[in-house]
Amino acid sequence: MKALIVDDEELARKFLRELLDGHPEIEIIAECANGFEAVKAAAQSKPDLLFLDIQMPKLDGFEVLELIGLGPAVIFVTAYDTYAMRAFDVHAVDYLLKPFSKERFEEALRAVRDRKGDRAPAPAELAATARGSAHLDRIVVKDGSRVHIIPVSKLDYAQAQDDYVQLASGGKNYLKQQTIARLEAALDPGRFVRIHRSYIVNLERVVKLEPYTKDSRIAVLADGTQLPVSRSGYQRLLGLLGGGAEE
Numbered sequence: 001m002k003a004l005i006v007d008d009e010e011l012a013r014k015f016l017r018e019l020l021d022g023h024p025e026i027e028i029i030a031e032c033a034n035g036f037e038a039v040k041a042a043a044q045s046k047p048d049l050l051f052l053d054i055q056m057p058k059l060d061g062f063e064v065l066e067l068i069g070l071g072p073a074v075i076f077v078t079a080y081d082t083y084a085m086r087a088f089d090v091h092a093v094d095y096l097l098k099p100f101s102k103e104r105f106e107e108a109l110r111a112v113r114d115r116k117g118d119r120a121p122a123p124a125e126l127a128a129t130a131r132g133s134a135h136l137d138r139i140v141v142k143d144g145s146r147v148h149i150i151p152v153s154k155l156d157y158a159q160a161q162d163d164y165v166q167l168a169s170g171g172k173n174y175l176k177q178q179t180i181a182r183l184e185a186a187l188d189p190g191r192f193v194r195i196h197r198s199y200i201v202n203l204e205r206v207v208k209l210e211p212y213t214k215d216s217r218i219a220v221l222a223d224g225t226q227l228p229v230s231r232s233g234y235q236r237l238l239g240l241l242g243g244g245a246e247e
Contacts, residue, residue, distance in 0.1 A: 035059025
């Protein structure tokens with residue numbers, strides 16, 4: 001098996017190397033000190049096994065998995081126990097809590113062998129799913145070899161485009177492979193509202209509502225953008241705005 005080690009601590013990577021010395025069937029193909037390096041290395045080398053830290057600079061472990069997508073079996077290696085349930089939500093094979101023993105490490109490798117050839121699919125929304133009940137504070141978008149990180153506070157609105165969403169932020173648009181329903185579930189409903197079957201808007205960007213047809217309205221954003229508002233979307237807006245929006 002080809003293995004990729006991802007951890008921002010050099011001592012942690014060294015410890016994993018030493019533990020893997022006794023396993024000639026596992027080849028370490030790369031070591032990475034941050035999430036961006038991990039995404040690049042995984043794309044180039046297609047590892048079978050990923051030893052992955054969670055809290056890292058630039059991209060966390062769950063965001064790395066979202067960008068990698070289908071592929072390696074994952075063993076999380078972290079000093080924090082608060083992510084265990086989220087890790088198994090994204091079909092991790094095991095969750096090693098630092099510091100761990102050689103025996104515990106061997107147990108994790110046995111679990112990898114048992115699961116080999118029977119890995120659960122990883123959806124494009126891994127990072128959002130992994131956070132469970134927590135709401136997204138940023139969205140990662142892969143654009144070829146580049147990765148864009150969009151803070152949700154800077155997200156103006158999102159538009160559905162089949163199995164993709166177009167994210168509008170600061171006058172720029174980004175296309176992400178994710179359904180609008182999944183995105184809606186991951187965003188804070190107190191800040192973002194589904195105003196139409198195809199649109200989610202950041203409430204802070206809405207400056208007024210104008211009539212359009214008998215059963216619909218237009219939401220006007222601070223930059224002048226106009227978005228359609230359905231009847232049900234209008235009721236949701238009124239509920240969140242406290243009935244203070246103008247018609």
